[in-house]
Amino acid sequence: MKKIGILFGMENTFPNAFIERVNSKDSGFIAEAVTIDKVVQADPTEYAVIIDRISQDVPFYRAYLKNAALSGTAVINNPFWWSADEKFFNNALAEKIGVPVPKTVLIPSKQRPENTTETSFRNLAFPMAWEEIFEYIGFPAYMKPHDGGGWKSVYKVVNPHDMWHKHEETGQLVMMLQEEIEFTDYFRCYCIGQKDVLIMPYEPRNPHHLRYAAEMKASGEEGEKLLETIKDYTLRLNIALGYDFNTVEFAVRDGIPIAIDFCNPAPDADIYSVGRDNFEWVVEAAANLAIEKAKAHVPGQTNLTWGTFIKDAIGAPASTGAAENRGASAINDAPADSIPVRDTASAETPLAAPASAKEVKVKAITPKKSPKLVEDKGNQPVPSEPTPKIPTKKAAATKAPAANSKLKKP
Numbered sequence: 286m287k288k289i290g291i292l293f294g295m296e297n298t299f300p301n302a303f304i305e306r307v308n309s310k311d312s313g314f315i316a317e318a319v320t321i322d323k324v325v326q327a328d329p330t331e332y333a334v335i336i337d338r339i340s341q342d343v344p345f346y347r348a349y350l351k352n353a354a355l356s357g358t359a360v361i362n363n364p365f366w367w368s369a370d371e372k373f374f375n376n377a378l379a380e381k382i383g384v385p386v387p388k389t390v391l392i393p394s395k396q397r398p399e400n401t402t403e404t405s406f407r408n409l410a411f412p413m414a415w416e417e418i419f420e421y422i423g424f425p426a427y428m429k430p431h432d433g434g435g436w437k438s439v440y441k442v443v444n445p446h447d448m449w450h451k452h453e454e455t456g457q458l459v460m461m462l463q464e465e466i467e468f469t470d471y472f473r474c475y476c477i478g479q480k481d482v483l484i485m486p487y488e489p490r491n492p493h494h495l496r497y498a499a500e501m502k503a504s505g506e507e508g509e510k511l512l513e514t515i516k517d518y519t520l521r522l523n524i525a526l527g528y529d530f531n532t533v534e535f536a537v538r539d540g541i542p543i544a545i546d547f548c549n550p551a552p553d554a555d556i557y558s559v560g561r562d563n564f565e566w567v568v569e570a571a572a573n574l575a576i577e578k579a580k581a582h583v584p585g586q587t588n589l590t591w592g593t594f595i596k597d598a599i600g601a602p603a604s605t606g607a608a609e610n611r612g613a614s615a616i617n618d619a620p621a622d623s624i625p626v627r628d629t630a631s632a633e634t635p636l637a638a639p640a641s642a643k644e645v646k647v648k649a650i651t652p653k654k655s656p657k658l659v660e661d662k663g664n665q666p667v668p669s670e671p672t673p674k675i676p677t678k679k680a681a682a683t684k685a686p687a688a689n690s691k692l693k694k695p
Contacts (some may be wrong), residue, residue: 288331289336290316293339297555298557302564303316303336306568312573327356328356329353329356333357334360335358351368357585362550368528375548387464389461392428392452392460396457423464426441427462428452448528455566468537469503470536471534473485475532486499515535518533527593530551530571624660
């Protein structure tokens with residue numbers, strides 16, 4: 286019997302409810318908590334499907350899941366894409382697919398990464414165009430890790446001096462500066478299987494356990510149109526990114542939903558925070574998705590979901606996506622000239638020479654006389670590589686504007 290596993294950490298309510306829900310259905314599959322006793326390279330697991338809720342915090346689990354996916358397990362979410370994805374890229378991709386996002390810029394880390402020197406940053410302008418950046422973003426603004434999550438290391442900054450002061454605390458984190466959105470409505474949307482969407486009114490300014498205790502302010506035809514747009518944007522983002530289990534947050538400004546955060550592949554699903562009704566929806570949708578993936582599972586084949594961003598890059602349809610053919614993998618349907626060539630012969634079957642191949646005789650070549658030696662004119666100075674120009678002697682990767690800047694520190 287094929288198994289469906291769930292890999293989790295400290296959370297309790299969702300994993301247990303998910304296991305019970307899958308096992309209560311007459312699907313032919315059994316769900317359980319994943320057990321890992323050894324991880325051998327290229328060895329398949331006993332699971333057709335694994336829902337990942339913790340590998341973002343445990344690198345050992347991420348490596349285990351990649352190995353499992355290589356051997357055919359359908360991992361939700363795709364561990365390869367999850368490892369590559371981050372919030373700043375999300376924002377850039379959202380703009381490309383027509384989803385409004387806050388104005389955002391990338392900021393180098395305050396401290397140099399380990400194993401780097403000042404010359405590692407010779408391509409970085411010192412100082413950066415801070416005046417242009419601040420004029421583009423405006424204040425107040427939010428500074429947050431470009432690849433973070435869980436509201437960690439998020440700062441509200443009210444002016445340039447406040448930003449520089451708080452930037453001192455960020456160490457080697459690469460941050461992004463993002464405009465503040467004054468919103469009238471705020472929503473958090475579950476998207477499961479790239480087709481099922483649950484739109485939940487949400488108040489991020491409330492204490493954690495009360496954030497879902499909010500009501501939608503827009504009403505009537507305006508409210509209906511807003512919800513339709515939010516659903517459309519949610520599906521666009523998850524199909525492009527390739528996530529089967531994710532949440533998207535929107536802040537509504539002047540009737541326009543602006544995507545704030547949509548890189549949450551292990552979103553909060555605890556009954557005590559999302560509420561009983563939302564919890565019931567998530568458990569049911571997740572159980573149905575896992576069973577659907579288990580039914581479509583093909584042993585030994587790559588059973589991962591890839592987003593349209595990757596699909597378009599290789600010119601092949603994404604495999605196992607909601608709107609795509611689940612029986613074909615991206616590599617099988619790719620154009621022949623886009624697929625790397627590999628040796629498919631087995632160790633037992635040596636490659637035969639082509640029928641047209643002929644033996645080639647190599648003619649011996651007598652070496653020519655050596656050229657005359659050049660007269661030794663004594664030791665000549667050997668030119669050396671010029672010493673690189675070091676942009677700054679500061680230990681930090683960033684610094685405040687120049688002395689003549691209008692934004693100089695007090």
